[in-house]
Amino acid sequence: MKSLQRVSQVLDCFTAHEPRLGLNAIAQKTGMAKGTVHRVLSGLRDIGLVVQDGNRDDYRLGLRFLSIGGVILSDLDVLTHAREPAAALMHQTGESVHVCVFDGLNVVSIDRHEMADSRNEIVRLEREPPYCTGTGKAILAALSDETASALLPRDLKSFAHNTITSRKALFAELAATRARGYAIDDEERQMGIRCVGAAIRHHSRVVGAISVTGPKQRFPTSRIPVLADLVTATAARIGLSIELG
CATH class of the missing domain: 3.30.450.40 (GAF domain)
Structure with a gap:
């Protein structure tokens, strides 16, 4: 349950006003350690729920959400x-x-x-x-x-x-x-x-x-x-x- 709560906290950081966020910003918003945020983002990226911009340390929600x-x-x-x-x-x-x-x-x-x-x-x-x-x-x-x-x-x-x-x-x-x-x-x-x-x-x-x-x-x-x-x-x-x- 704790892992799911962390996933929810990370996903809730993305909004229409802030569709792209870096690791530091997400860690600051959630109060989690950077290492924890990185592990959550890596898992979400592996299943297509977040995408990491190629040339920047920014993440955004993946198109799988539209599906x-x-x-x-x-x-x-x-x-x-x-x-x-x-x-x-x-x-x-x-x-x-x-x-x-x-x-x-x-x-x-x-x-x-x-x-x-x-x-x-x-x-x-x-x-x-x-x-x-x-x-x-x-x-x-x-x-x-x-x-x-x-x-x-x-x-x-x-x-x-x-x-x-x-x-x-x-x-x-x-x-x-x-x-x-x-x-x-x-x-x-x-x-x-x-x-x-x-x-x-x-x-x-x-x-x-x-x-x-x-x-x-x-x-x-x-x-x-x-x-x-x-x-x-x-x-x-x-x-x-x-x-x-």
Whole structure:
């Protein structure tokens, strides 16, 4: 139990205002000996919960926390509060609706609402890379560029002819997504398929995303703003529902 308490004390030192800390600072904050702090940090580093900056004696929380957080979120209020609004969005648009969370590597579909088979020409995977999907780009755009960059794979694999494989182009797209308030997947994950997605927020923090998806013939450029209004309104409704409990 004493070891767990030390781990908790060390992790509690990291905050939004102090995301990076050196060994001396952590020892001072916790009141532990430097040797003890070093042993705790080494153990946390070995399992991916903290990362040591290469050229500095600084530590920061590891991306494994995002993976853990994604698992927790998928079992919490997002799914409960999204189901009814997502079904309503499907009926409003006549298109497929997906609710997703982020596990630190991929966007994970936790709820979907599909129209009749005759209307669906889509095959969607349970887990997809964030940089080429409407929900994924909506989530990435809600983060800082530094955080988003750390979450992206080294190489952006191409899945369709419009997949963005340049980091420079992707961050330009994320900036455009922030400016307009919604993300667009224009045949980036799957040929012939378009998607409009918006981030779901709780207390101003992104906790997931929702999207409408369909064949490009039903997603002409002129229809995108109409769909975007419905998607963003639904995302806001879900976020408010989570907040009200």
